Amino acid sequence: MERRTIFPITLFMVVILILLCNCSTLRIERPPESYQPAVFHPPVSDICIPLEVDLLKLERLVNRQFQGLIYADTSFEDNDHDNLMLKAWKKDDISMIMEGNQLIYRVPLSVWVKKKFVIGAFGFGVSDIREVTGDVILKFRTRIALSKDWIISTSTVSDGYEWLTTPVLKLGGVSVPLPVISDLLLQANQKDINTQIDKAFRSSFDLKSMAAQVWKDIQVPMKVSDEYTLWAKITPLEIRTIPVGGTSGKINQSIGIRAYTELNYGDEPEYKVNENLPDLKITSRLDNDFNISLPVDVSFTHIMELTKQQLAGFTYHQGKYVVEVRDYFLFGSRDKLVVALNITGSLKGTIYFSGEPFYDKTDSSLTIRNLDFDVRTKNILVRSGAWLFHSGLINSLESKLKYPIGDRISLIRKELQTYLDGNRKMTYFTVNGNLDKLDIDKIAITPGSVKVMIVLGGKLNFRFEE
Numbered sequence: 001m002e003r004r005t006i007f008p009i010t011l012f013m014v015v016i017l018i019l020l021c022n023c024s025t026l027r028i029e030r031p032p033e034s035y036q037p038a039v040f041h042p043p044v045s046d047i048c049i050p051l052e053v054d055l056l057k058l059e060r061l062v063n064r065q066f067q068g069l070i071y072a073d074t075s076f077e078d079n080d081h082d083n084l085m086l087k088a089w090k091k092d093d094i095s096m097i098m099e100g101n102q103l104i105y106r107v108p109l110s111v112w113v114k115k116k117f118v119i120g121a122f123g124f125g126v127s128d129i130r131e132v133t134g135d136v137i138l139k140f141r142t143r144i145a146l147s148k149d150w151i152i153s154t155s156t157v158s159d160g161y162e163w164l165t166t167p168v169l170k171l172g173g174v175s176v177p178l179p180v181i182s183d184l185l186l187q188a189n190q191k192d193i194n195t196q197i198d199k200a201f202r203s204s205f206d207l208k209s210m211a212a213q214v215w216k217d218i219q220v221p222m223k224v225s226d227e228y229t230l231w232a233k234i235t236p237l238e239i240r241t242i243p244v245g246g247t248s249g250k251i252n253q254s255i256g257i258r259a260y261t262e263l264n265y266g267d268e269p270e271y272k273v274n275e276n277l278p279d280l281k282i283t284s285r286l287d288n289d290f291n292i293s294l295p296v297d298v299s300f301t302h303i304m305e306l307t308k309q310q311l312a313g314f315t316y317h318q319g320k321y322v323v324e325v326r327d328y329f330l331f332g333s334r335d336k337l338v339v340a341l342n343i344t345g346s347l348k349g350t351i352y353f354s355g356e357p358f359y360d361k362t363d364s365s366l367t368i369r370n371l372d373f374d375v376r377t378k379n380i381l382v383r384s385g386a387w388l389f390h391s392g393l394i395n396s397l398e399s400k401l402k403y404p405i406g407d408r409i410s411l412i413r414k415e416l417q418t419y420l421d422g423n424r425k426m427t428y429f430t431v432n433g434n435l436d437k438l439d440i441d442k443i444a445i446t447p448g449s450v451k452v453m454i455v456l457g458g459k460l461n462f463r464f465e466e
Contacts, residue, residue, distance in 0.1 A: 024384045026349030029376045031338050033331045038444035040293070042235070042260035043455050048288035049214065049429065049462040053205050053251040055096050061200035062105075063093045070109070071189060076116050085114035088185055091135060098246030103142040103201075104159065107193065109185065110135050113167050134167035138186055142197050144244045148279045150208035152244075154198040158186045211239060211255055212277045213427045218257070219273045221264075222424070225415040232292065232416070233269050235260040240281040256286035262293045263412070290433060293441060294412055294454040296405055298366055300330060303403055303450070310400040316393055321346040323388075332445035337368055339401065347385050352377045353397065357450050359440045364406025366443075366452060371398050409438070409454055416456065433460040 071088040088109045096105040110133065117128045139159035146152055215236055224230040240256040307328050314325045327342035336354040343351060355371035371394050373381065381388055413435060420433040435458040442453045 024347055026347055026351065026380055026384065028350060028352065028380050030340075030350075031333045031352055031354065031374050031376060033338075034334050035332045035445060035447050036334055038446050038451055040295070040442060040444070040451075040453050042262040042293050043291035043441065044237070045234075045259050045261045045291050046287040046289045047218075047234075047257045047259060047460050047462075048286045049255050049257065049464075051205075051207070051210065051253040051255065051464050053253075055098065055246075055249045055251060058200055058204050058251070059094060059096050061204055062096075062196055063090075065196045065200065066090050066094060066107075066193075070192075071185060073184075083116040084184075086184060087112045088189075097248055098251055100246070101144050101244050103144060103154075103197070103246075103251075105140055105142070105197075107138040107140070107189070108135070108164075109138060111167065111185070113169075115169055130169045132167040132169050133165075135164035136185065137162045137164065138189065140193060140197075144201065146207070146241060146244060146280065146282065148282065150211070150277070150280050152202055152205065152207065154201060156193065156197060161186060205251060205253075207241075207253065207255070208277070210428050211280075212275075214255075214429070215239065215257070215277050216273055216275055217426050218259070219271060221269050221271055222419075223268070224263070224419045225412075228412065228415060229266055230412065230415055231264045231269055232419075233262050233264060233271060235271075236274075238278055238281060240283050240286060242283060242286055254286050256283075256288075261291060263295070263416070265295075288459055289457070290460045291455050291457045292416070294409070294456055296408055296452040296454055297449050298403060298405060298452065299449045301448075303366075304329060306403055307401065310402075314400070315345075316396065318387055318393075321387055323347055323393075332447070335445065337445055337450065338374065339368065339371070339397070341397075347388070351381070351388075353394070355398075357443045357445060357452075359405075359443060359452055359454075360402070361438075361440075363402070364404065364409060366403040366405055366450060368398065368401045371401070405452065413438070413456060420460075429462045429464055431460060431462055434458045 067090065069087060069089050071086065073084065073086045076083045076085060088111045091108040091110040094105055094107050096103055098104070112131070112133050114129065114131045117130070138161050140156050141159045142154045142156045144152065144154055218234045218236060221231045221233045224232050236257050236259040238258045240258070242254055244251065244253050246252045307330075311325050311328055316323050316325075323343045323345040325341050326344050329340050331338050331340075333354060335356070337357050339353040339355070341351050341353070343349065352374035353371050354374050355368035358367050358369035359365075360367050373389070373394075378389075417435050420431075420435070422432070424431045435456050437457040439455045439457065440452065441455045444451045444453075
């Protein structure tokens with residue numbers, strides 16, 4: 001009786017020992033938890049702001065300055081005793097066109113000429129005085145330039161003249177043309193006309209005042225969405241321009257503002273308006289490349305909730321071995337994301353993997369790239385669970401460790417696009433734009449979350465409104 005009792009007990013103990021031998025308990029050192037400072041620099045945008053001035057406005061200002069008599073020489077003794085009196089009145093409005101950076105204009109005049117002729121013979125002089133009228137168009141070219149201190153300068157040169165009716169004096173049956181008249185008028189009026197053109201141009205095209213107002217306006221954060229309390233913040237760095245130009249009846253000018261641009265959630269971001277307009281940089285071309293950073297914060301809590309759904313009841317088989325995931329957690333170790341799995345089955349304990357957080361554009365998800373066993377886990381598994389190295393467990397995990405963030409990005413992108421579609425008004429401009437690209441600037445692991453810095457890109461369009 002005793003022998004029969006001992007045998008079943010002995011057999012049971014052997015089975016238990018075999019099971020215990022086949023189920024190793026792992027004691028693996030946890031990788032150190034550490035985080036590098038997450039430094040994000042907002043992207044740089046080149047915002048191109050085109051300006052346009054109608055030449056009709058400039059014409060009106062200039063014509064207002066030139067009225068009636070604009071030149072009078074009432075003495076025969078003037079101009080080195082030229083025996084000539086000359087008066088000129090504005091006949092019609094001054095007209096203007098732009099060619100490149102040159103303003104070309106025509107000044108139509110009606111002229112009155114009084115000429116004294118002196119004929120000498122044998123020491124005696126006989127004089128005769130004649131009067132005549134005519135119509136002439138004086139032509140000028142004004143070159144327009146900008147300096148780094150925002151001063152608009154003009155330089156005017158004569159471009160000839162065109163007689164509509166030429167004043168010709170008759171003396172003794174002989175016609176005596178007076179070509180010198182046009183030269184006198186050009187010389188006498190060039191300086192005065194240049195002064196008036198310069199004055200009118202400055203008052204009708206006050207680039208510095210417009211740029212200074214835009215410089216201050218764009219520094220005030222703009223609320224993009226009330227529902228999501230989303231703010232756009234622009235911090236200007238420098239301002240550029242290309243040379244003044246134009247065609248036909250328009251003066252065209254563009255300024256470019258280089259700036260940091262970013263989106264922020266929550267309360268209005270702190271800002272301080274820098275009212276000091278910097279020196280103007282003159283360049284040959286301006287870019288219009290708008291970029292704005294969009295921070296997407298994916299918390300560890302959210303990641304673990306999704307992962308528990310993915311790994312619920314996850315069991316992995318490899319031949320006679322089997323492991324089941326009982327729990328899961330993650331943390332940062334410098335620039336790597338550590339995935340910890342608490343397993344049971346053929347192996348018991350916690351094993352650690354590490355990989356790089358990565359944004360997958362194909363499905364707009366946050367994933368873990370280059371996932372591999374942590375070195376401490378490898379050292380233990382070599383002795384007690386080497387079969388896991390060749391089991392395909394890593395590939396199975398990688399396929400499950402995906403965290404969709406596309407909906408959040410699309411929602412915020414839509415809010416920003418709706419804002420830009422609204423033709424927002426500034427002091428001198430109406431602003432709209434279009435977002436047509438998305439890039440990843442940086443991904444950082446911080447205590448409690450993975451931060452993904454998305455950069456949305458496109459064009460901003462400014463329409464000048466007087």
